[in-house]
Amino acid sequence: xxxxxxxxxxxxxxxxxxxxxxxxxxxxxxxxxxxxxxxxxxxxxxxxxxxxxxxxxxxxxxxxxxxxxxxxxxxxxxxxxxxxxxxxxxxxxxxxxxxxx
Amino acid sequence: xxxxxxxxxxxxxxxxxxxxxxxxxxxxxxxxxxxxxxxxxxxxxxxxxxxxxxxxxxxxxxxxxxxxxxxxxxxxxxxxxxxxxxxxxxxxxxxxxxxxxxxxxxxxxxxxxxxxxxxxxxxxxxxxxxxxxxxxxxxxxxxxxxxxxx
Ligand SMILES: [Zn+2]
Numbered sequence: 001x002x003x004x005x006x007x008x009x010x011x012x013x014x015x016x017x018x019x020x021x022x023x024x025x026x027x028x029x030x031x032x033x034x035x036x037x038x039x040x041x042x043x044x045x046x047x048x049x050x051x052x053x054x055x056x057x058x059x060x061x062x063x064x065x066x067x068x069x070x071x072x073x074x075x076x077x078x079x080x081x082x083x084x085x086x087x088x089x090x091x092x093x094x095x096x097x098x099x100x101x
Numbered sequence: 102x103x104x105x106x107x108x109x110x111x112x113x114x115x116x117x118x119x120x121x122x123x124x125x126x127x128x129x130x131x132x133x134x135x136x137x138x139x140x141x142x143x144x145x146x147x148x149x150x151x152x153x154x155x156x157x158x159x160x161x162x163x164x165x166x167x168x169x170x171x172x173x174x175x176x177x178x179x180x181x182x183x184x185x186x187x188x189x190x191x192x193x194x195x196x197x198x199x200x201x202x203x204x205x206x207x208x209x210x211x212x213x214x215x216x217x218x219x220x221x222x223x224x225x226x227x228x229x230x231x232x233x234x235x236x237x238x239x240x241x242x243x244x245x246x247x248x249x250x251x
Contacts, residue, residue: 010202045197053198057156062164064157085197085204087126087142087159087176090151091188 003075005035006082014039028058029071031081046083047071055086103175103209103225104239105129105136114221116141117179117213124152128159129175129211130166135244136174138166152178175209175225185214185224187233195228203229209236 002024007015015021021038025031029050036043045053051071052058058065059082065073075081105113117125123144130138140162143155154176166173180188187195187210197204206229214222225236 008197008204009206010197010200010204013202045200055194055198057160059160062160064160066156082160084156084160084163086153086156086194087128087205088146088151088153088194089178089188089191090124090146090148090194091180091183091190 002077003031003079003081005031006080008083008085010085011042011045011083014042014045025075027069027071027075028052028060028065028073031075032071055088057084057086058082059084102237102239103129103134103136103211104241104244106244107240107242109136109139110223110240112139112141113177113211114213114223117177117215117221118218120144120147120179120181121215121218122149122181123147124149124179124181125213126152126154126178127176128154128162128166128173129177129209130162130169130171131174132171134174137171137244138169140165149181150183173205173208175211176205177211177213179213179215181215183214184216185212185222187212187226187228192228192233201231211238 002022005021005023007019023034025034032043032046060073060079126144127142128140129136143158144152145155146153195203209225211225225238227234227236
């Protein structure tokens with residue numbers, strides 16, 4: 001028993017094409033380390049200095065970990081974890097004239 | 102090509118105009134390059150030059166799309182004071198942070214320019230590994246009846 005992790009498309013190269021993997025971990029920080037053991041390189045994609053990267057959202061079941069306990073959010077067997085890239089955009093102030101966008 | 106009905110396109114334009122002067126954003130659910138459902142999303146960082154979909158809302162909508170056996174065929178956002186072309190930040194955010202791997206490689210990024218609010222410009226783009234290419238948008242009365250190309 002462990003947790004199920006839904007892997008987003010851009011990371012599936014690291015998981016040999018798998019969209020869902022199983023793992024065992026007690027919290028999100030441990031989960032990132034456990035994933036790294038099985039899929040080297042994934043930790044650097046997910047986190048920076050021990051924190052989940054900006055514009056990457058992680059959900060335990062239906063809850064955003066930022067509103068639970070961030071990297072310390074506790075996991076239990078059977079939890080479904082989703083890693084979801086934010087949908088965002090914008091433009092730099094000085095881009096207005098330069099590109100006209 | 103991404104196909105959308107006139108009424109769904111009108112819903113997108115209404116949403117973008119209602120959000121003016123801030124950017125508005127949404128998700129397009131569908132299949133085979135056809136938009137079947139428009140989800141108006143909350144811009145969690147509202148501003149005239151920024152958008153970020155509310156993360157929990159985005160999660161719920163993506164789940165709703167999966168459960169309906171649809172795919173996220175696209176997303177839209179407005180450029181209240183800019184052209185209907187992705188900005189450098191739009192392109193950067195389309196990639197996984199620190200890489201050139203597209204987050205949503207099969208989705209079309211629809212951009213609505215409100216430079217002329219009486220006549221908004223709408224264009225679609227695919228953002229792939231290091232390339233941005235325009236995808237034509239077909240606007241139809243009904244989904245099984247492609248009539249005009251936008
Ligand atoms: Zn934009």
